Amino acid sequence: MDSLTQIVLGSSVAALVVPPNHRRRAILAGGVLGTLPDLDVLWFNVFSSDVVTEVTWHRGPSHSLLVLTVLGLLLWLLLKSRSSLIQSSPLQWLLAIWLALITHPLLDAFTVYGTQLLWPMKTPPVMWATIFVIDPLYTVPLLIGVIAAWRLSPHKTAQQTSGSGRDRAARNWLVAGLLVSSTYLVWSVAAKSLVDRVASQSLAVLNLQNAPRFSTPLPFNTLAWRVIVMVPDGYWLGDRSLVADRGPMQFTFHASDNPALTQLTSVPQLKRLLWFTQGFVAAHAQRREDGELRLILTDLRMGLEPDYFFRYDIAGIDDRGVWVAAPEIIQMPESGDFVKTLSWVWKRIYNSKATP
Numbered sequence: 001m002d003s004l005t006q007i008v009l010g011s012s013v014a015a016l017v018v019p020p021n022h023r024r025r026a027i028l029a030g031g032v033l034g035t036l037p038d039l040d041v042l043w044f045n046v047f048s049s050d051v052v053t054e055v056t057w058h059r060g061p062s063h064s065l066l067v068l069t070v071l072g073l074l075l076w077l078l079l080k081s082r083s084s085l086i087q088s089s090p091l092q093w094l095l096a097i098w099l100a101l102i103t104h105p106l107l108d109a110f111t112v113y114g115t116q117l118l119w120p121m122k123t124p125p126v127m128w129a130t131i132f133v134i135d136p137l138y139t140v141p142l143l144i145g146v147i148a149a150w151r152l153s154p155h156k157t158a159q160q161t162s163g164s165g166r167d168r169a170a171r172n173w174l175v176a177g178l179l180v181s182s183t184y185l186v187w188s189v190a191a192k193s194l195v196d197r198v199a200s201q202s203l204a205v206l207n208l209q210n211a212p213r214f215s216t217p218l219p220f221n222t223l224a225w226r227v228i229v230m231v232p233d234g235y236w237l238g239d240r241s242l243v244a245d246r247g248p249m250q251f252t253f254h255a256s257d258n259p260a261l262t263q264l265t266s267v268p269q270l271k272r273l274l275w276f277t278q279g280f281v282a283a284h285a286q287r288r289e290d291g292e293l294r295l296i297l298t299d300l301r302m303g304l305e306p307d308y309f310f311r312y313d314i315a316g317i318d319d320r321g322v323w324v325a326a327p328e329i330i331q332m333p334e335s336g337d338f339v340k341t342l343s344w345v346w347k348r349i350y351n352s353k354a355t356p
Helices: 003-017 021-045 051-057 065-080 082-089 090-108 136-152 167-204 259-262 268-277 339-352
Strands: 213-218 225-232 236-240 253-255 281-287 293-299 311-317 325-329
Touching: 003 021, 003 090, 003 136, 003 167, 021 090, 021 136, 051 268, 051 325, 065 082, 065 090, 082 090, 136 167, 167 213, 167 225, 167 236, 213 268, 225 293, 225 339, 236 339, 259 281, 259 293, 259 311, 259 325, 268 281, 268 325
Parallel strands: none
Antiparallel strands: 213 225, 225 236, 236 253, 281 293, 293 311, 311 325
16 A cells, blocks of 8 residues: 555554553654555665566565564564653553554555565465555545544643543544544455456356456546456456446456467566466567567556556567567556546446446
């Protein structure tokens, strides 16, 4: 999820478990800890020029439940030895630190990007894909709760006790923010289930009920969804509005040069990309301005046909017509008109016949 969401989520959970006269400091500390796991992007931007490493190791070790639990314990021990505030309520602050850290990757796992919750195990990244990476309906309740709790909490640690009117109000705002946002997250899981059920029924008619597939919400909402189904020669695409659509789900077929990918699957960087995307990719030959034919790998999980956020130049063709892996995989620029895409998404929610 976006940084603002992670900040206010970390602030909310930390502020709820500390004593009321510690709440403002917990809001600040929880916000910092809530966004800490995403600082791995700074490391890769500074020390790595390898696109595959940057993309596939983001949300890696820094998002591991095991790593963050150990980090939280070490951080708590360090702070407890130096802070009288934490010494006065050690267990509550231990819980605050741990929750602020651990809720970050758990929330990320609800998006489609992929989060390596179980690192260092080599299991594929978790991508429950029930919510878009930015969704104001999830974030705004948390933000309101944190702002209200900050205003109602004392400036100094000794001015408020548990059970006071302002303490109860501050706590109620935090609880309300978490309750509303969590309810929305539960709704996203239910919405995905509804879409998957319709997709299964429609794909059975095409004899594709057992084909690998995933569903994910369209940007900034949980009412319009997209389903991608992988087959040996390409993929089927379908979209569904829970507001406008009735009856079977319609799918359209798109070809992919999967035999070309098969020629390259021994390339370590490509193997890692396929592991990271769980195979939800397409390959297409594309001629550059200089006339050279290149093989472009598209991550089908993020974006809309034919405009996707992550596209990679992975190979060229030799004189014998055989694909040869590029010395370095290069990420292609994003394509398409983002404003036009968002306009279509809004129309698609309420209009079953809206076209991109």
